[in-house]
Amino acid sequence: MSSRRIFARPARFAAIAPYVWMALFFLVPFAFVLKISLSQTAIAQPPYEPVFDLTAGWEALKAAFAALSIDNFKLLGSDDIYVFAYVRSLTVAVTATALLLLIGYPIAYGMARLPKRWQAVAMVLVIVPFWTSFLIRIYAWINILQHDGLLNQILLALHLVSQPVVWLSTDTAMYIGIVYSYLPFMILPLYATLAKMEPALEEAASDLGAPPWQVFWLVTFPLSLPGVGAGVLLCFIPIVGEFVIPDLLAGSNSLMIGQTLWLEFFTNKDWPVASAAAIVLLVVLLVPLLLYERLQKRQLEQGR
Amino acid sequence: MMRKVSRLSRFNIASLALGLAFLYLPILILVLYSFNTSRLVTVWGGWSLRWYREFFNDRAMIEAVWMSLRVAVASATIATLLGTLAAVALSRGERFRGRTLFSGMLYAPLVMPEVITGLSLLLLFVALNAERGFWTVTIAHTTLTMCFVAVVVQSRLGSLDRSLEEAAMDLGCNPVRAFVAVTLPLIAPAIVAGWMLAFTLSLDDLVIASFTTGPGSATLPIRIYSEVRLGVKPEINAICTLVIALIAVVIVIASLASKLSSSQGESAAPL
Secondary structure: OHHHHHHHHHHHHOOHHHHHHHHHHHHHHHHHHHHHHOOOEOOOOOOEOOOOOHHHHHHHHHHHHHHOOOHHHHHHHHOHHHHHHHHHHHHHHHHHHHHHHHHHHHHHHHHHHOOHHHHHHHHHHHHHHHHOOHHHHHHHHHHHHOOOOHHHHHHHHOOOOOOOOOOOOOHHHHHHHHHHHHHHHHHHHHHHHHHHOOHHHHHHHHHOOOOHHHHHHHHHHHHOHHHHHHHHHHHHHHHHOOOHHHHHHOOOOOOOHHHHHHHHHHOOOOHHHHHHHHHHHHHHHHHHHHHHHHHHHHHHHHOO | OOOOOOOOOHHHHHHHHHHHHHHHHHHHHHHHHOOEOOOOOOOOOOEOOHHHHHHHOOHHHHHHHHHHHHHHHHHHHHHHHHHHHHHHHHHHOOOOOOHHHHHHHHHHHHHOOHHHHHHHHHHHHHHOOOOOOHHHHHHHHHHHHHHHHHHHHHHHHHOOOOHHHHHHHHOOOOHHHHHHHHHHHHHHHHHHHHHHHHHHHHHHOOHHHHHHOOOOOOOHHHHHHHHHHHOOOHHHHHHHHHHHHHHHHHHHHHHHHHHHHOOOOOOOOOO
16 A cells, blocks of 8 residues: 555656646647637738737736737627538537447447457457548548549449439538548447446346347447447547548538638638637537546546 | 347348448558559559559659658657656556646547647747747647557556556565566557557648648648649559558557567557
8 A cells, every 4th residue: 555655656757747748738829829819810920919928018918908809709709601610510510420329339239249259350440440541531432432433333333323423522421421530439439338238138138028129228228328428429529620521522612610710720811710710619619528538537547 | 948149130240241341441442443554543444553653753742751750750759758657647646736637638639629739739839939840740749649648558557457566666666666667568568559549640630730830841641632632643542552551560560569568468459
């Protein structure tokens, strides 16, 4: 017992370097985002009016505080483009997460029912595509979905369609891309809870006369809820802010917030509005982020 | 007689087979078409290495590959150091001041939308007047990937039998020596896995690199992205195949290394 406490002190010192790093490159940057979201747009480089100039002394600081404005946030609330972008992001994330759960659950369930030896193999098989580049996986789908792509050729050859179908630049393509990219994130937490489940519970239910769907709905599914929660959050949060997939696969007539932010930043060079959009996005995601963090912490600390 | 419930139903097998086909077919098709002679991406014109030659003659692309590899090695190495320290502090440090903030800062970037992380780091670099290029991208990638390393190493530390460390200290080791002689070899597979994960995440990243890099120092994903936006080019198939091959080699080497280094013959989990 005492040696455990002796170990703790140098272990605490180990926190110093990563702590300083994260404070400097994670926490401080957020202060900058907040600050710039409150300043005026300027046609300059960098394209915003500096809000604070610490060298100018106390009076200047007071004047700077007086100059802070929430105009950028007001703009976000009043301009339909932004409101639509937030609504679209949330709709896409909810739909895609539901699809992922529907597709991922049977796969995770199948994995958990494999013999132990094969479970490890199946897990590696699910993880390996996650290691290949994100962009490459999206590009692979462009190859398949484009006008004279493989999918259209197969459909034409089978006489299922008489003309090539437009797949690219549609929501269908975007959902395919999202499901494809995030599937391992949904399968792994689901599999982790399903594999730990006691098989005797399901057997008992079916011995007592429950038909298979009832066994699943009354026993298996409720017991797998922690995995469902982890998988849903792990997919939902990054999908809301997704940029690459909608940009390459979906049409350009309705943008998600990640795209709007990118456009505002790189094309319109309106950094204050982009910063304000980032702050609002963060506030929208705060509840799922906190939920996820608690889940993650509990899982890691259970192992102790 | 007890009725044995068949564990694996036909539905299970079908969903597994379909799921794996969905995951692998697109990548296999891409690899296959990278060896296609035809310029039309979807017409099969016979086997050739034409697009690979084209890639090796593309100076800008080669430079982007070089930039990406340098950033990935540098950021993965720093991230592994910092992430391991963070994991040790969190799983062995008991309570310390600011622990909640510390773990919060480590878990948040795991799911934080990349546009936010990228934007905030760029604003910092601009405010510091830092010249954007290799170092700014490396710092950005380190910040993101050290969190993944910390999670991988922390879960390994959590499953470790702590009585081993305690025994070493009861036998007269000081805590630092007990850590180096006992704990470190045991968590080595997780550290290797953490480095691999950090390396591939860095090689993969488009959004954060786009925000934090400067003119003239594009990474490979930035180059690929700008090419893809202009339309499908067979050369991209070849580059993607090479990247997939590189990552496969890294995974194989690292898992062999971790198998050798682990005394109990356990292999590092790929995630």
